Amino acid sequence: MDKTMRDLQFATVAIHSHQEPDEKTGAVITPIYQTTTFAQEDAGKHKGYDYSRSGNPTRTALEGCLADLEGGEHGLCFASGLGALTTLSMALFKPGDHIICGDDVYGGTYRFFDKVFRPFGVEIDFIELADLQTVRQAIKPNTKAIFLETPTNPLLKLVDIEAMAALAKEHNLISILDNTFASPYLQQGLKYGIDIILHSTTKYIGGHSDVVGGALVLRDDTYRQVLRFHQNSLGATPDPFASWLTLRGLKTLAVRMKAHCANAMALAEFMESHPNVEQVVYPGLPSHPQHQLARKQMNDFGGMISVRIRGGLDASRTFMKSLKLFTLAESLGGIESLVEHPALMTHASIEPEVRAGLGITDNLVRLSVGIEDIRDLKADIAQALEKAAALAKV
Ligand SMILES: Cc1ncc(COP(=O)(O)O)c(C=O)c1O
Known part of the structure; x- marks a missing residue:
């Protein structure tokens, strides 16, 4: 150094x-x-x-x-x-x-x-x-x-x-x-x-x-x-x-990371209490099995959230398609929010049986939470979950 x-x-x-x-x-x-x-x-x-x-x-x-x-x-x-x-x-x-x-x-x-x-x-x-x-x-x-x-x-x-x-x-x-x-x-x-x-x-x-x-x-x-x-x-x-x-x-990594972490924490908590979400995976939530380890080795919990949408592949697709601010795209870590489907996109090159063994199910959606205003992000997630829920009920 x-x-x-x-x-x-x-x-x-x-x-x-x-x-x-x-x-x-x-x-x-x-x-x-x-x-x-x-x-x-x-x-x-x-x-x-x-x-x-x-x-x-x-x-x-x-x-x-x-x-x-x-x-x-x-x-x-x-x-x-x-x-x-x-x-x-x-x-x-x-x-x-x-x-x-x-x-x-x-x-x-x-x-x-x-x-x-x-x-x-x-x-x-x-x-x-x-x-x-x-x-x-x-x-x-x-x-x-x-x-x-x-x-x-x-x-x-x-x-x-x-x-x-x-x-x-x-x-x-x-x-x-x-x-x-x-x-x-x-x-x-x-x-x-x-x-x-x-x-x-x-x-x-x-x-x-x-x-x-x-x-x-x-x-x-x-x-x-x-x-x-x-x-x-x-x-x-x-x-x-x-x-x-x-x-x-x-140069702006510190301010960006602070904003990514705050937005992700708020969205993770919001989605965890939503009836159309089966599971939210986020190291900052006490429900994460390694939350204590996260507290020990990380200064905060990051901008990435994985979420299992109730209703399987179709409901997940509807959720992703209904989002207006989260762009459907691979990659992560940018100032803008992105959503992607690991089984169909980033992890498609992994054999289906290996993927299933890892827990990369068809209803798993990954969010890269950006640094937009949290009120807008929350409203976007809420309306997309409602649309996915409507489909799941049919
Ligand atoms: C954790 C991780 N490591 C490595 C890579 C590969 O980096 P690149 O796409 O810049 O080649 C990626 C890309 O998504 C990644 O997410």
């Missing part, structure tokens, strides 16, 4: 870390260094940058700021969250290695591990990470890493970060936490002993649904060199404008 940032609060770090006014021009905002290459004084003698895939000053600012916000030593940015995942995987694992991965991870993570990395010769077990004993039993002599997501997508299950990091350390495994759903504002895994944090910056970090990106943040120097080498060698790097947009979004 940058020493000058150590004593500052999160919201301040987001705005100032690695974003000093430009020395040459005084520009207050980090410029978009829209260039592929950099002039060299002499062959091989340059000012720290030679080619924008290898490094670019706009990207450097984003990487440094993200590292400071997660409390890490190094940040590395990518063209997407999956770019971060594939680069990490190519850099750290080889055929014959074994990875333990949560069974409720993002569908694209599952697809990469299952359909791309498994045929490549890497063994992967997807298991429930809630029970430490099950994880312990899954560790084999060739196990190299534990990959976890918390809260998970879409069922918002929690994994005990501290326990998982300790178990990984005990067995000399690399611990990797996908922190996309929480963002560093809500949860910082490195301080619990996690080795590497992964982000789809496309979500809360960018925050405006206008730029795709990914990042890794490293606790220390251990994997810096190999990951930097692969970042450059594989080439899944963000362009300067994407880095700049992400950095601009990141």
